[in-house]
Amino acid sequence: MATRPTRPALRERYDRRRQGVVVEAARVFAARGYDQTTMQQLADELGIAAGGLYxxxxxxxxxxxxxCDELMDPLLDRAQELLEQDAPPEAQLRALVRLWVAHVVAHRDHMLVFQQERHVIEHGDQWRGVRDSRKRFERLVEGLLDRLDGEPGIDRRLALSALLGMVNHTAQWYRPRGRLSPEQIADGYTDLLLGR
Amino acid sequence: MATRPTRPALRERYDRRRQGVVVEAARVFAARGYDQTTMQQLADELGIAAGGLYxxxxxxxxxxxxxCDELMDPLLDRAQELLEQDAPPEAQLRALVRLWVAHVVAHRDHMLVFQQERHVIEHGDQWRGVRDSRKRFERLVEGLLDRLDGEPGIDRRLALSALLGMVNHTAQWYRPRGRLSPEQIADGYTDLLLGR
DNA sequence: CACGATACCGAATGACCGTTCGAAGTTCGA
DNA sequence: TCGAACTTCGAACGGTCATTCGGTATCGTG
Structure with missing residues (x-):
């Protein structure tokens, strides 16, 4: 692996290209599976030789x-930023779910790869960072749910799991020109959670 | 691959052993991933030689x-059986979700493998059967949701997706001696969907 | 233009893995 | 107990694939 260029102009090009590789990799991995995709195939899609990837x-x-980093890091940042603001919990929940759904559908491929490779992420050694990000995001949502007013009609922990399931599952059926916009989807989830 | 034994006594032993291999395979695949598990490792866990698997x-x-068949077939059968009975849609929904959650937690490993290998199932040629089973199950749930009384507080299709997401996601966090029983979990989901 | 830094090529390498198959061991039924 | 059916072994095969690395082309810069 080469080192990141030192000269600013070149560094920019390098970063863009690298980013492009990540996006394309997410696409191909999501479609064919991580293990079933060869470096050769990925390189072909990018129009470079296999060795070039390195x-x-x-x-x-x-x-x-x-x-996975490209998926989790910006999501975590935005969620944190949102929760630092001072607003009623219900409004924050609605805003968070919107943000979250928007992120999921904008990174569908990343998300699908993330779910497919759950076993590596859970057990691998180099994966502590990704694991921690996921855990931290879940805790943010959990904390927000705890701050909701009113007696819960449903167990709070179960509500959290349900929400995680719904939102993440969205990556598997959402289509860009579908009937519902990401916001409508998000609001639907929120309404469901709040008992309408 | 050998043919199934003709003599009844042997056939029984053969079926049991084969079934044991499937269950163990589900366990190992769920933990290490399908592609990352070698036939050798699987055979080791079973205490036989790799060639013996064939x-x-x-x-x-x-x-x-x-x-996947072991996961989908019994679920589809039971669901179909349930829906043939004559009962109010709400009661049927509650019963169906209970059945479904119970099945998912009883076959957690199968479920996790099923989700991890989504890409093969969606695109592979030999996978039409599994794909069809999944689709048929979804249609059963969809049909039941459509039969619910009252104006829907949420889009019916979205409710279906949400339910699929919640229930299937259960495989990823459920633990046998957890705080909630499968029935409590199922009822929680149903309550959520019906607005409590 | 010229030079160094950067980007990419592509053949070679070495390891791994699914699968085969003939032989050996085991079990069942008569 | 004997033979046939069944089960398992385990070494060998063929193929695939991630990764390496020395060389070449390209680009930015002075």
């Missing part, structure tokens, strides 16, 4: 890690 | 198909 990534697994 | 299965992929 200019940007130390190996196949680093590529997978990059996909 | 006495029961034509190949690794057939094993995967067997896991």
């Amino acid at each position: 200019h940007y990534f130390g190996g196949k697994e680093q590529l997978l890690i990059a996909i | 006495h029961y299965f034509g190949g690794k992929e057939q094993l995967l198909i067997a896991i």
